[in-house]
Amino acid sequence: MKSDVLIIGAGGAGLVAAISAHESGAKVRVITKEYPTRSQTSMAQGGINAALSNAGEDSIEAHIKNTLKSAHGIANEEAVNFLCQSAPKAIEWLDSIGVCFSRTKESKIAQRKLGGASAACACYAQDYTGLKILHTLYDKCLSLGIEILNEKYLLDYIVEDDRVYGAIVLDIRTGEVQRYESSSLIIATGGYSRIYDKYSTNSNSTTGDGLAAAIRGGARVSDMEFIQFHPTALKNSSVLISESARGAGGFLLNSKGERFVNELLPRDEVARAINDEILRSEDIFLDIRHLGEEFINEELPQERKLAKLYENVDPVYDLIPIKPVAHYTMGGIEVDKNSSTRIKGLYAAGECANHRVHGANRLGGNSLLELVVFGKQAGVNAALYAKNFDKSLDDATQLSIDKNFISKVRAFSNEIDFYKIREELGDMFYTKVGISRKKESLESSLIHVKDLLSKVHLMGVSDKSKIYNTNLIEFLEFKNMLEISRLVLKGAIARNESRGSHFREDYPNEDEKFKMHTIVDKDGVVS
Amino acid sequence: MKIKIQRESIVEYEVDIQDSTLLNILQMIKITQDATLTYSSGCKSSVCGSCSMRVNGREILACVYKVQDGDFIQPLKNVPIIRDLVVDMDKALSFNEKAKAWLHTLNPSITLSKENEKINEIQSNCILCGACYSACPVYAVNEEFIGPFSLTRVWRYVSDVREQNANEKIEVIQTSGIWDCTLCNECTLVCPQDISSKADIEKLRSKSAILGYSDPNFAASFGGGFGTSIDGSPSF
Numbered sequence: 001m002k003s004d005v006l007i008i009g010a011g012g013a014g015l016v017a018a019i020s021a022h023e024s025g026a027k028v029r030v031i032t033k034e035y036p037t038r039s040q041t042s043m044a045q046g047g048i049n050a051a052l053s054n055a056g057e058d059s060i061e062a063h064i065k066n067t068l069k070s071a072h073g074i075a076n077e078e079a080v081n082f083l084c085q086s087a088p089k090a091i092e093w094l095d096s097i098g099v100c101f102s103r104t105k106e107s108k109i110a111q112r113k114l115g116g117a118s119a120a121c122a123c124y125a126q127d128y129t130g131l132k133i134l135h136t137l138y139d140k141c142l143s144l145g146i147e148i149l150n151e152k153y154l155l156d157y158i159v160e161d162d163r164v165y166g167a168i169v170l171d172i173r174t175g176e177v178q179r180y181e182s183s184s185l186i187i188a189t190g191g192y193s194r195i196y197d198k199y200s201t202n203s204n205s206t207t208g209d210g211l212a213a214a215i216r217g218g219a220r221v222s223d224m225e226f227i228q229f230h231p232t233a234l235k236n237s238s239v240l241i242s243e244s245a246r247g248a249g250g251f252l253l254n255s256k257g258e259r260f261v262n263e264l265l266p267r268d269e270v271a272r273a274i275n276d277e278i279l280r281s282e283d284i285f286l287d288i289r290h291l292g293e294e295f296i297n298e299e300l301p302q303e304r305k306l307a308k309l310y311e312n313v314d315p316v317y318d319l320i321p322i323k324p325v326a327h328y329t330m331g332g333i334e335v336d337k338n339s340s341t342r343i344k345g346l347y348a349a350g351e352c353a354n355h356r357v358h359g360a361n362r363l364g365g366n367s368l369l370e371l372v373v374f375g376k377q378a379g380v381n382a383a384l385y386a387k388n389f390d391k392s393l394d395d396a397t398q399l400s401i402d403k404n405f406i407s408k409v410r411a412f413s414n415e416i417d418f419y420k421i422r423e424e425l426g427d428m429f430y431t432k433v434g435i436s437r438k439k440e441s442l443e444s445s446l447i448h449v450k451d452l453l454s455k456v457h458l459m460g461v462s463d464k465s466k467i468y469n470t471n472l473i474e475f476l477e478f479k480n481m482l483e484i485s486r487l488v489l490k491g492a493i494a495r496n497e498s499r500g501s502h503f504r505e506d507y508p509n510e511d512e513k514f515k516m517h518t519i520v521d522k523d524g525v526v527s
Numbered sequence: 528m529k530i531k532i533q534r535e536s537i538v539e540y541e542v543d544i545q546d547s548t549l550l551n552i553l554q555m556i557k558i559t560q561d562a563t564l565t566y567s568s569g570c571k572s573s574v575c576g577s578c579s580m581r582v583n584g585r586e587i588l589a590c591v592y593k594v595q596d597g598d599f600i601q602p603l604k605n606v607p608i609i610r611d612l613v614v615d616m617d618k619a620l621s622f623n624e625k626a627k628a629w630l631h632t633l634n635p636s637i638t639l640s641k642e643n644e645k646i647n648e649i650q651s652n653c654i655l656c657g658a659c660y661s662a663c664p665v666y667a668v669n670e671e672f673i674g675p676f677s678l679t680r681v682w683r684y685v686s687d688v689r690e691q692n693a694n695e696k697i698e699v700i701q702t703s704g705i706w707d708c709t710l711c712n713e714c715t716l717v718c719p720q721d722i723s724s725k726a727d728i729e730k731l732r733s734k735s736a737i738l739g740y741s742d743p744n745f746a747a748s749f750g751g752g753f754g755t756s757i758d759g760s761p762s763f
């Protein structure tokens with residue numbers, strides 16, 4: 001049955017959108033390729049920014065200023081104002097639905113300092129901030145009776161004359177291709193850091209499916225070349241160690257035991273400083289021993305657990321070996337100030353969208369914030385749109401296109417092992433399209449990616465089962481990642497300057513003439 | 528090193544790797560030996576709950592467990608198997624809804640103190656991996672049991688001092704809920720987040736008793752034809 005609003009993705013942005021669309025009176029259906037609580041949001045650790053002044057003086061103006069500074073001139077000031085102005089209300093709302101934020105002795109929501117912030121701005125729940133927000137949102141959705149369908153993989157949006165009518169999905173459990181009609185649709189499918197394969201802090205699922213489908217459906221994406229590297233992932237496993245460890249006074253040390261950078265600079269600068277040390281053959285460590293066992297257990301329990309589990313070190317007594325890896329993708333689907341794409345009825349929120357609030361480098365603590373603020377906005381507007389536009393499309397063209405596509409993919413020759421290519425692509429992106437880039441390596445990478453795109457039909461699947469075929473799903477994800485890789489490279493090649501997370505060895509300075517957004521549609525670079 | 532995996536039949540795989548998590552080994556088998564091997568995974572860092580399964584009968588997260596030679600890998604119990612190590616969690620998760628495990632009505636005049644927040648800090652670390660649900664022996668006799676993770680979640684909200692209407696939740700867990708638990712503690716032993724659903728269930732029993740509820744099984748054994756003596760002790 002048709003829904004008013006269809007939401008693809010059930011992480012933080014998707015669930016906030018679902019709640020607000022429901023509360024705006026719409027009949028809402030949420031579809032996820034996993035289960036809601038397995039989403040990437042569960043992995044957010046450090047905090048969510050709002051100028052509450054609960055831990056010393058702070059102001060919304062300072063939050064705006066820090067966000068803009070970190071963004072290096074290409075954030076939209078109006079959007080940043082809206083984000084930061086909305087932040088205190090966003091926290092109040094999360095608190096009201098039961099998110100158990102850590103508290104101060106005065107019974108206020110506790111706040112801590114993250115990199116690039118001028119004050120302790122990040123509200124947190126130990127270092128499980130994302131987990132606790134996500135689970136509480138999920139519980140809230142259940143309380144409202146919102147329909148959530150698990151384990152259905154997005155194939156395409158149904159778009160006719162630049163208007164959306166729903167989506168085509170592959171039911172992972174049955175292998176059936178299905179059509180879900182809706183008056184409006186919100187994309188909340190997360191980022192694309194997984195193109196860096198093992199060099200990413202992200203979940204295996206962060207493959208940019210919603211974004212790749214948006215391009216195919218005629219929407220535009222922008223600023224794809226801006227990818228944030230988190231300074232402190234565990235050296236062997238790329239598991240994230242939260243910035244709050246540095247916020248609390250943790251040091252970064254090289255093999256000689258020397259500090260080499262101000263640990264609380266924005267992430268792009270810290271990641272680059274670490275990368276420079278690594279290129280000088282230094283091993284890099286995070287040192288939080290001086291914070292003491294009591295503090296670590298109280299404020300950073302997950303970090304201690306993860307360091308023990310995945311690096312065999314106890315941060316109370318040992319240095320933590322780290323390296324910077326891909327963590328957050330600033331680029332995303334182009335949306336206007338109503339979270340609407342250029343396709344009528346198609347909205348986007350969360351990491352998959354580009355609301356132009358992060359610019360060239362996101363401020364830590366602003367991603368959980370964006371999913372609440374813009375998730376809500378997308379939900380309200382998609383509900384309103386559905387109220388005013390309630391027409392169906394009596395046409396199963398897209399369904400048959402996708403059915404044929406899946407049959408074709410099953411019959412692909414599978415001469416080339418895509419798993420091997422996926423790993424090689426990740427290695428190539430980390431070394432050539434990573435923290436430091438230059439023209440020749442970007443161009444050779446693009447040639448390689450184009451070559452791979454032309455050989456997709458030579459890849460494929462060896463598992464022919466209809467039931468829960470993860471070989472097939474991973475191949476479809478890989479295909480999306482390849483398409484996205486091409487866009488990242490085109491953006492990185494065109495931007496002959498260094499700005500925020502995009503650092504070009506051959507153009508090491510910011511250049512006024514590139515103070516603009518890179519906008520791409522399926523036919524190439526638009527501007 | 529050899530491991531066995533319960534698929535439609537038991538399949539043995541040989542892998543040349545030491546000191547590795549089970550998830551890494553499953554990924555390696557899928558990528559290099561057998562692309563049809565099916566399991567779920569997500570964060571690889573023990574916070575999303577996707578890769579919950581059993582090793583030698585005991586529930587673990589594959590991204591945490593370090594594999595030993597001869598290990599036997601199976602899917603979770605008490606849930607329908609979809610394929611290989613992937614199970615359908617929909618019904619298990621539906622007990623959260625049945626138990627109304629959410630904040631019903633916030634009392635805006637109560638502020639949460641640091642001490643208040645600590646009351647359910649551990650319970651709100653739950654990742655819904657389903658390990659406790661799989662380990663729970665009650666499902667052998669009652670498929671409708673509002674299981675360990677849902678009851679922990681109820682306690683998480685009941686113990687929130689800002690909740691004005693805890694009674695609704697207490698009421699729904701009286702049937703196929705807290706009194707059906709055998710307090711065997713299996714759930715506690717397998718929880719990767721060190722949560723004790725058994726302890727939470729005991730707290731919910733105390734809370735229920737304060738609100739005037741009692742163990743219906745106990746009452747039934749009183750009224751079940753044995754009769755009682757004047758002082759209330761069983762007369763059999």
